[in-house]
Amino acid sequence: MKTKVKAFTLNEMVIVMIISTVVIGLAFTVLSLVQKHMWAIQENLKFNTELNRLEEVLWIDINNYNMLFYNDKKNVLKFKTILDSTSYQFHDNYVLRDKDSFHLKIDKQRYYFNGVQVYQGKVDAMKLSMSRQHKDLDLFVFKLNDAKRLMD
Template sequence: MNTELNRLEQALWIDVNSYGKLYYSENELKFKSKIDSINYQFQSNYVLRNKDTFNIKLGNKTIYFKGSSIKKGKVDGIKLELPKQYKNQSLFIFKYNDATEFIE
């Protein structure tokens, strides 16, 4: 379980720092740049990153933009919590917003 959690954390940090724009909608997190994109799909027993599967059971998932929890839209923070049987471990991944984030 720790290995899968570490793999997921590493992939999320790399993608957050590699892609300029992040969007969330209906259990799907989309990372976009001018030349590429990656999608994460969050299911109850696994997380799918394009064709790569992380076999990890998630508890609560909270998505943030500008410090507020959101249901869909632009993203700058993600908190993933594991169920109690996994010692309530959690991940918090974030990115710093620059001026381009607020220009449409």
């Protein structure tokens, strides 16, 4: 008794393999696109987190310390009170606050006292401009002057 076993022909198998190859190729292409977008989202989140941390710490320090001084030669911003002080050092790719670092590239720094831009000495406001790759974001922090500050 000869019975025929049902099976696919060689042509049918080749067509199935070609279709499978195309589907798997499309799946990997979509996966790589999704991964690229996820990396971009992660980098964006990382930058925004660092920027928010820096902004929060600057606002806290500018309101806690009553004397602010900027040294253009050393590129250092100092916050002082009678009992305590802290300093910010601005480097090419990061900002250092005492032992804390913020990995942000700041293109321009502008410091103001009573609405006039200063390059050294007392400061009551600052504008930090981020790099162009981050859509020209600016960070502006200011301190309201009291009578004691204006008398010094």
